[in-house]
Amino acid sequence: MGKVFSKSNVSKSAVATNEIYNYVKKSAYECGYDAASVNYNLVNFRGVPQNPTFQVDGLETLACTFETRNDDVFICTYPKCGTTWMQIICNLLDSGGVQDKSRTVYAFSPWLETLFAPPTLHEREANKYTIEDLANKPTDKPRFFKSHANYPDMPRGKAAVKTIVITRNLKDTCVSMWHHAREKPEFNLKRSNGEEANEENEVCPNFDDFAKLFLAGKAESGSWFDHTLEWYAASLRDENILFMKYEDLYAEPEKYIAMVAEFTNTGNTPEIIAKTVENSSMGNVKKNAASSGVYAGDRKSVV
Numbered sequence: 001m002g003k004v005f006s007k008s009n010v011s012k013s014a015v016a017t018n019e020i021y022n023y024v025k026k027s028a029y030e031c032g033y034d035a036a037s038v039n040y041n042l043v044n045f046r047g048v049p050q051n052p053t054f055q056v057d058g059l060e061t062l063a064c065t066f067e068t069r070n071d072d073v074f075i076c077t078y079p080k081c082g083t084t085w086m087q088i089i090c091n092l093l094d095s096g097g098v099q100d101k102s103r104t105v106y107a108f109s110p111w112l113e114t115l116f117a118p119p120t121l122h123e124r125e126a127n128k129y130t131i132e133d134l135a136n137k138p139t140d141k142p143r144f145f146k147s148h149a150n151y152p153d154m155p156r157g158k159a160a161v162k163t164i165v166i167t168r169n170l171k172d173t174c175v176s177m178w179h180h181a182r183e184k185p186e187f188n189l190k191r192s193n194g195e196e197a198n199e200e201n202e203v204c205p206n207f208d209d210f211a212k213l214f215l216a217g218k219a220e221s222g223s224w225f226d227h228t229l230e231w232y233a234a235s236l237r238d239e240n241i242l243f244m245k246y247e248d249l250y251a252e253p254e255k256y257i258a259m260v261a262e263f264t265n266t267g268n269t270p271e272i273i274a275k276t277v278e279n280s281s282m283g284n285v286k287k288n289a290a291s292s293g294v295y296a297g298d299r300k301s302v303v
Helices: 012-016 056-065 083-094 112-116 119-126 131-135 170-183 207-215 224-237 246-251 253-264 270-279 282-287
Strands: 043-045 048-050 073-076 144-147 162-167 241-245
Touching: 043 056, 056 112, 073 083, 083 144, 083 162, 083 253, 083 270, 112 119, 112 144, 162 224, 162 246, 162 253, 170 207, 170 224, 224 241, 241 246, 241 253, 246 253, 253 270, 270 282
Parallel strands: 073 144, 073 162, 162 241
Antiparallel strands: 043 048
16 A cells, blocks of 8 residues: 655664755766757756746746745646646645636646746636735635745745645656647747747657656756655655655545645545545546636556
């Protein structure tokens, strides 16, 4: 049976020596080429590749000055590791286990960094919110946010925020990232520069080439290893970080959704948890896609 990562899951000697509490970055795999050479469009923020539409100055302002509250909840994952699924789960817990048709998932938990992106992405992922809109949200219950930031760069402010982190099998994440990069138009460097679409200007048509970029930390959001292990180490010293595996959530949704409800103090009753389990299943996610605003692809636990 899978377990949420915690100090109890590692050796006593590792805990005693503080070996697990701090992640030290290792030398990355070197693939010998960059993203642009395979027509993969990205921008750099603090040394980490990001969505090419992001305004880097805005990200810096967000990371340094965003004002948080002690009951704020961040859903922070490496891309393609269950972010949207967790947004759906938290949204359902907050609305009694059923989809609130008056709001989309993205209105409930906006992707903060897209406040500094073009209107199309800003509207879809953050409901056109401004920083002022977020500051004016009601104070009688938690605010929920989405981010893909690594541990040092998350806009946590000065409050004791809570963070839900999900990791996913490396292989599955890499495959999903490859399709994501090829399907989203903003990642196509040549087309972003005005070239007509054709078979010769696809993003990284060879998966082996993409896998090497991914392992080298040169894909969107940088190194999966750094992101995952930094957050894991942080979760062992900070009780306000809930770190879990996508595969465990997939295999035992009731158990892990109950953990999320308790951790966030949202919808923490047997009835609401049971409804959330039912309505966050793939079939019901697709059924409710129109009202939730979510594109429901085929969710798999493994490739």
